[in-house]
Amino acid sequence: MMPSRKVKIPKAKILKACNSMKAMGIAEELVRPVLNDLANLYDNNWALIEDENYRVLIDAIFEQQEVKGTKSKAREEEASLDDESEDSELPLKRLCSRQQKDALVAMVDSVAGFGGTPSRSSQELPQFHWRKNRVGSTQHFEGDELVKSVPLLPPEGVSNKYPETRPILREKEPPQPCLKDQRGRSDPLFPRTQVQDKGKKPIHPRLGQIENRLNYEKETHIECFKVPKIEPDCVNSPTEDAVNKCHNAPSIVPKNKTFTNDNLQLVVPLVVIHPASPSLKSEDGPSSGNCSHSKEDEHKVHESNYLDVADEANASGEDQANGVSDSSQFDIASSPNGEVKISLILNTSQQSGCHIPNLDAVSKALEDKCRGTYGITEPSFSVMKLMQEFCEYFLAIGADSTDDEKLKTMETSSTLDILKEPAAQDVLGRGDHKGKFCIPSSSSNGSVKCQNLVEVGQKIPRPIYMNGLDILRCTLTSNKVNKSCYIERDENLKVLRGPESLNSCGIVAVQKHCFSVDTVKPLQYFDDITKGEEMVKISLVNGTSSQLPPNFFYIPQNIVFQKAYVNFALARISDEDCCSNCFGDCTSLAIPCACARETGGEFAYQQGGLVKEKFLEECISMNRDPQNHRLFYCKNCPLERSRNENTSNPCKGHLVRKFIKECWCKCGCSKKCGNRVVQRGITVNLQVFLTPEGKGWGLRTLENLPKGAFVCEYVGEIVTNTELYERNLRSTGKERHTYPVLLDADWGSEGVLKDEEALCLDATFYGNVARFINHRCFDANLVEIPVEVETPDHHYYHLAFFTTRKVDALEELTWDYGIDFDDHNHPVKAFRCCCESKGCRDTRNSKRHGVKRRKMEMKA
Numbered sequence: 017m018m019p020s021r022k023v024k025i026p027k028a029k030i031l032k033a034c035n036s037m038k039a040m041g042i043a044e045e046l047v048r049p050v051l052n053d054l055a056n057l058y059d060n061n062w063a064l065i066e067d068e069n070y071r072v073l074i075d076a077i078f079e080q081q082e083v084k085g086t087k088s089k090a091r092e093e094e095a096s097l098d099d100e101s102e103d104s105e106l107p108l109k110r111l112c113s114r115q116q117k118d119a120l121v122a123m124v125d126s127v128a129g130f131g132g133t134p135s136r137s138s139q140e141l142p143q144f145h146w147r148k149n150r151v152g153s154t155q156h157f158e159g160d161e162l163v164k165s166v167p168l169l170p171p172e173g174v175s176n177k178y179p180e181t182r183p184i185l186r187e188k189e190p191p192q193p194c195l196k197d198q199r200g201r202s203d204p205l206f207p208r209t210q211v212q213d214k215g216k217k218p219i220h221p222r223l224g225q226i227e228n229r230l231n232y233e234k235e236t237h238i239e240c241f242k243v244p245k246i247e248p249d250c251v252n253s254p255t256e257d258a259v260n261k262c263h264n265a266p267s268i269v270p271k272n273k274t275f276t277n278d279n280l281q282l283v284v285p286l287v288v289i290h291p292a293s294p295s296l297k298s299e300d301g302p303s304s305g306n307c308s309h310s311k312e313d314e315h316k317v318h319e320s321n322y323l324d325v326a327d328e329a330n331a332s333g334e335d336q337a338n339g340v341s342d343s344s345q346f347d348i349a350s351s352p353n354g355e356v357k358i359s360l361i362l363n364t365s366q367q368s369g370c371h372i373p374n375l376d377a378v379s380k381a382l383e384d385k386c387r388g389t390y391g392i393t394e395p396s397f398s399v400m401k402l403m404q405e406f407c408e409y410f411l412a413i414g415a416d417s418t419d420d421e422k423l424k425t426m427e428t429s430s431t432l433d434i435l436k437e438p439a440a441q442d443v444l445g446r447g448d449h450k451g452k453f454c455i456p457s458s459s460s461n462g463s464v465k466c467q468n469l470v471e472v473g474q475k476i477p478r479p480i481y482m483n484g485l486d487i488l489r490c491t492l493t494s495n496k497v498n499k500s501c502y503i504e505r506d507e508n509l510k511v512l513r514g515p516e517s518l519n520s521c522g523i524v525a526v527q528k529h530c531f532s533v534d535t536v537k538p539l540q541y542f543d544d545i546t547k548g549e550e551m552v553k554i555s556l557v558n559g560t561s562s563q564l565p566p567n568f569f570y571i572p573q574n575i576v577f578q579k580a581y582v583n584f585a586l587a588r589i590s591d592e593d594c595c596s597n598c599f600g601d602c603t604s605l606a607i608p609c610a611c612a613r614e615t616g617g618e619f620a621y622q623q624g625g626l627v628k629e630k631f632l633e634e635c636i637s638m639n640r641d642p643q644n645h646r647l648f649y650c651k652n653c654p655l656e657r658s659r660n661e662n663t664s665n666p667c668k669g670h671l672v673r674k675f676i677k678e679c680w681c682k683c684g685c686s687k688k689c690g691n692r693v694v695q696r697g698i699t700v701n702l703q704v705f706l707t708p709e710g711k712g713w714g715l716r717t718l719e720n721l722p723k724g725a726f727v728c729e730y731v732g733e734i735v736t737n738t739e740l741y742e743r744n745l746r747s748t749g750k751e752r753h754t755y756p757v758l759l760d761a762d763w764g765s766e767g768v769l770k771d772e773e774a775l776c777l778d779a780t781f782y783g784n785v786a787r788f789i790n791h792r793c794f795d796a797n798l799v800e801i802p803v804e805v806e807t808p809d810h811h812y813y814h815l816a817f818f819t820t821r822k823v824d825a826l827e828e829l830t831w832d833y834g835i836d837f838d839d840h841n842h843p844v845k846a847f848r849c850c851c852e853s854k855g856c857r858d859t860r861n862s863k864r865h866g867v868k869r870r871k872m873e874m875k876a
């Protein structure tokens with residue numbers, strides 16, 4: 017026992033020592049009495065006590081514990097007659113304890129500055145003495161929360177018998193295979209990758225309970241490790257030497273994992289900024305510009321801050337729920353001379369076949385995600401820049417009293433500022449891209465059968481938030497005589513495209529949109545519902561609930577279903593229907609070419625692709641006031657015929673619409689000709705959103721649109737009226753049918769239209785973004801205009817939407833479906849209109865409004 021003479025111990029010394037021990041998981045109650053004894057023993061000579069980072073203190077604590085343990089064991093032995101097992105246990109315990117003490121002293125070495133005076137060994141180390149701080153806390157942990165646990169690994173082949181809490185200690189870790197590819201070459205990304213460097217990075221405190229270690233060591237014959245010497249090169253330097261040195265560093269193994277060689281932990285330093293970063297100059301002078309540290313630096317003791325995301329998640333027990341790997345950490349550290357380091361520590365053991373991805377690719381993917389989620393439109397937005405700015409802010413905000421001034425002096429147009437933009441969650445997300453891939457396995461109406469899985473065309477990485485993307489092999493049928501091209505699927509389905517859009521295998525991409533509840537978060541955001549099929553991304557957002565749109569296949573162009581007759585034969589295009597002698601842009605010609613004949617000798621488009629005012633107004637007026645415009649009446653109306661083949665009701669009349677005729681492939685002009693607008697596809701920035709008025713999903717523009725601008729065309733399956741009628745009969749009522757459109761603009765011109773020629777578009781199962789456009793009875797901001805592109809046969813045409821007026825960004829886009837809400841015989845049951853326009857034609861609403869009005873009047 018220690019002598020009992022009392023000396024007066026300075027409080028600060030006790031606190032400092034307790035903090036250092038606490039950092040290693042040694043409880044204060046154990047430390048204080050031993051410390052008292054030591055102070056007495058050494059007559060308050062604290063230099064001796066603090067030397068070698070409290071080595072004597074640690075020794076004394078352990079000895080005391082051993083004595084206690086031996087005593088209790090002896091008592092147990094006395095109680096029990098069986099003493100055989102004890103013979104072997106004590107020496108083992110002693111051995112481990114000794115080694116444990118070495119390790120602990122080394123640990124304190126590595127956290128020198130937290131309590132103990134630097135030992136000789138610690139002075140050999142480059143001094144990165146990080147002060148640890150937890151995310152979410154505003155407190156700076158100056159000592160009592162400093163945790164420096166040691167990364168531990170078991171010997172090869174030893175499985176962890178105590179997976180819940182007990183790490184295993186080992187002397188050396190074999191080289192980390194994750195840093196090399198399968199052929200043993202260094203990963204080209206290696207410069208950014210390193211094995212965890214214990215001297216410099218904080219280790220997860222959960223692993224650090226000394227009692228657990230002691231218990232575990234008692235039960236397993238495992239050697240303690242030595243804290244490896246910190247290799248400055250390991251921080252960022254790519255040299256192979258440094259890497260090999262780093263390989264020898266022990267690593268963390270998730271506590272509930274069986275240890276295998278696959279249990280690898282990698283530290284990916286994401287950003288290291290140095291004192292002389294452009295926006296934050298330190299007094300220490302200019303940065304070296306690289307990631308290694310000067311000798312001078314190595315011997316300087318730095319105070320540092322640490323953020324450990326994993327700590328926080330674990331503290332709240334959220335990591336499991338969030339899918340955070342047990343020992344994945346995101347660390348941020350800073351030092352007073354202006355260095356900040358962000359490291360991502362990944363535990364790859366959870367995922368088989370995990371490799372170090374290309375960091376550029378990761379940044380790119382994250383940037384895309386951020387663009388979508390936060391509505392960032394700034395083209396120069398960069399995750400790496402963001403990280404760097406994060407570091408800079410970290411330094412600035414952490415710099416005590418001068419926070420505000422420092423922040424004020426920081427660049428105002430930083431990446432972080434972009435994230436402050438209010439646009440955030442609800443809006444935006446755009447990027448130009450083009451690509452084809454992925455095909456559905458089957459359609460909901462059973463018309464498509466997946467024959468094989470084949471990879472085709474340009475591959476786009478499968479976004480994580482979608483599922484249901486598969487690839488379908490199709491057989492190509494190409495009619496070489498009349499140059500019509502289509503792809504047949506299951507004999508029923510044909511894809512209508514220009515010949516140039518078919519690849520050599522005749523495989524066309526169609527994408528299925530399976531919005532899976534499993535894969536989305538409460539605030540729904542899909543970056544691009546077109547999956548690259550359009551020239552622009554079209555996002556979908558639901559800011560209020562977890563509701564998702566029904567599944568459908570996104571198609572950018574109409575597809576023929578079964579019997580619908582569409583003939584794109586070039587032979588059908590006469591010389592009068594094209595401008596083969598034209599060159600360049602037809603709309604710049606002094607005398608309009610033959611393609612303007614359809615629109616009275618003048619092109620419908622003006623320069624810039626807007627529909628000319630006069631033409632547009634006529635179309636709008638026709639829609640708003642059909643009775644004042646020319647209607648034609650079919651002798652044998654396909655619409656009525658589809659309802660009842662035997663007793664054909666008289667035709668109710670169809671509007672004689674004005675067509676736009678665009679130049680096409682038999683024309684000599686260029687693809688950029690001003691008389692080619694609809695065929696170029698969507699160029700406007702659009703978004704699908706959940707309407708607040710109860711109309712379901714709607715479409716809105718994310719940019720201001722001028723009057724007469726082309727927005728999109730209505731794309732769907734080209735079906736006959738009969739088919740549509742049958743589909744409606746088959747529908748269970750539970751299915752949500754989008755409203756079909758009749759391609760009836762020219763039904764009157766051909767006497768009796770054959771059934772396969774009386775067409776309509778159904779976007780319920782296959783469609784484009786137009787399937788989300790809602791109806792508005794009056795004052796809709798879109799008008800539909802028939803557009804002739806591939807064929808002069810007007811029983812098939814494109815139905816294109818143009819703005820009726822200037823439309824502001826975020827306004828919902830609507831068009832008048834032309835519904836007669838009183839026609840109870842219509843094949844599609846009319847919905848209860850929520851358009852809220854003054855001229856709403858749904859009489860049920862006017863009755864409702866009338867009742868409401870009367871009630872209000874009575875109240876008044």
Ligand SMILES: C[S@@+](CC[C@H](N)C(=O)[O-])C[C@H]1O[C@@H](n2cnc3c(N)ncnc32)[C@H](O)[C@@H]1O
Nearest residue numbers: 711712713754755787788790791847849850851
């Ligand atoms: C072409 S879809 C439009 C997109 C649809 N809102 C959705 O959620 O998928 C047509 C359907 O939307 C709904 N709808 C469109 N306009 C509406 C309106 N003014 N009032 C109420 N429902 C409307 C009806 O259910 C209609 O059958």
